[in-house]
Amino acid sequence: MIGLGLLIPVALAAPLDDLRADGCLACHPGGAAGVGPDLSTLAGRTEHVRTAAGQGLDVVADEAYLRRALLEPDAEVVVGFAPGIMPPTADRARVDRLVGAITALSPAAPGSRGWFGVVALGGVAFVGGHLLLSGRHLRDRAIARLGEYGFMAAYSVVIGLALGALVYGWTKAPYVELWAPSTWTRWVPLLVMPWVMVMQVAGYTTPSPTMAGMAAMVGSPARGIHRITRHPVNISTSLWAVAHLFPNGDLASVGLFGSVLALGIVGSLHIDRRLARRSPEAWARYAAATSVVPFSAIAAGRNTFSLREIGVVRILGGLALYALVSWGHAWVIGASPWP
Ligand code: HEC
CATH class of the missing domain: 1.10.287 (Helix Hairpins)
Incomplete structure (x- = not known):
């Protein structure tokens, strides 16, 4: 931790030198706002811009945005700043180097x-x-x-x-990039999320001993979605997290999705242990007929699959939720889910 802290001032010095050598600091003094906006916290920040066609937009300053801002500054002008001042850069290698410098600057900005x-x-x-x-x-x-x-x-x-x-x-x-996700990674959540939503809807609407306050049900057999996994809500939440890690390769996203993933798994094991202690015999029977990993009890012949018990209403409900969430995603989260 301390070692990491010591590295940051070192990282701070280099990118600023890059920008200084290119004459950027004349208008972005010390990386901060001047004639042009603050570059020191730009990477990953949401910018309010106006396009050449006069349309107002909120854009997250990811790598692609930074590239556009350098190649064609007047295509999207930051609101509050004048067009026609920021000199365009044509050389791709120079653009790469400057984008790297701005990105490296951001995490070291005071407070961020x-x-x-x-x-x-x-x-x-x-x-x-x-x-x-x-x-x-x-x-x-x-x-x-x-x-x-x-x-x-x-x-x-x-x-x-x-x-x-x-x-x-x-x-x-x-925005601190740990890996650069390619566009195809966006298909992972798009394809995984329908299953997640069906499991969530079915999980919340099918009584089971693994749900809060329902431990007394441990004597009755698992039905519906619980034949697939005895922790449909936790496991599908973990699946949500894993799927979202594919297109989000930055440090903060790893913290967010990683925490949710960890809770889904550790939480499931924790509930199992509590129920096992509470009613050892009934639990042993229940656990033998179910699994944490989806479909593994069914694959092992310890349970059977029943689509009818899950029911068409829950499946349609899950798919409707999926449609709603993927449609509202760009507005609510600020990132479009489409490739
Ligand atoms: C003559 C002044 C001037 C110089 C020199 C200059 N800029 Fe700018 N820059 C601006 C202005 C004004 C804007 C805001 C208008 C816009 O968005 O195009 C801007 C915008 C930007 C943006 C978009 C900022 C945002 O908040 O979205 C980036 C990135 C940027 N400059 C990087 C650089 C880099 C890197 C250099 C050095 C190669 C540089 N600028 C040199 C004036 C300048």
Whole structure:
């Protein structure tokens, strides 16, 4: 951690030198705003621009945007700044070098690095909070004091705050690329998400002992989606996270999706252990007939697949949710899901 901190001032010096040598600092002094906008926090920031056709747009300053901003500055002019001043760069190699310099600058900008800390803390609190609050000791004592509903409310507040910090930190953290996702990676969530949505809808609408407050059901056989996996909500949430990691190769996204992935898996194992302790015999029977990994109990002949139990309504509901989310994605998240 300390080593990483020491590397940052070193990283800061080099890109600024690059920009200085190219004469950029005359209008972007020290990388900050002057005649032109602030470049020091630009990479990954959302810019309000006006196109040559006069259309106002919000664009995330990713690599492609930075490239366009250098090759054709007047194609998209940042609102609040004048067109026709920023000199275009034609040389591709020079554009590559400058884009690299601007990207390297961003994480070292004062204050912006701190958002990685918010992502990390939010992630730890989100995963740890779930485990701690649903652990036997704390849970029983808290219920004795706050009552069942009071405990649920407190639980929701703690988890909500942790998730809020995780997501807010993610939107604010600078763009630090760990790998450069190619366009095809966008097909991964597009193809995985229909399954995720069906599993979510079926998971939330099919009673099972693995759901909060339903442990007493452990004696009854698994039905519907639970024949496929006994943790449909957790496992599909993990699938959501894995699928989204493909087209999001930056550090903050790894923190966000990684935390959710970890919770889906660790949370499932944690619920299993709690139920096993609560009713060992009934659980042994239930666990033998179900699986965490989708379809593995069915593949092993320990259960059978029943499309009818899942039902056409849940499948259509999941697909409708998928259509709605992929349609609203660009507005709500600010990133289009289409390749
Ligand atoms: C003569 C002044 C001037 C110089 C020199 C200059 N710029 Fe700019 N730059 C501007 C202005 C004005 C804008 C805002 C208008 C626009 O978006 O085209 C801008 C915009 C930009 C943007 C888009 C910023 C954003 O917030 O979206 C980038 C990136 C950029 N400049 C990089 C550079 C680099 C790299 C250099 C050095 C090679 C450079 N500029 C040199 C004036 C300048």
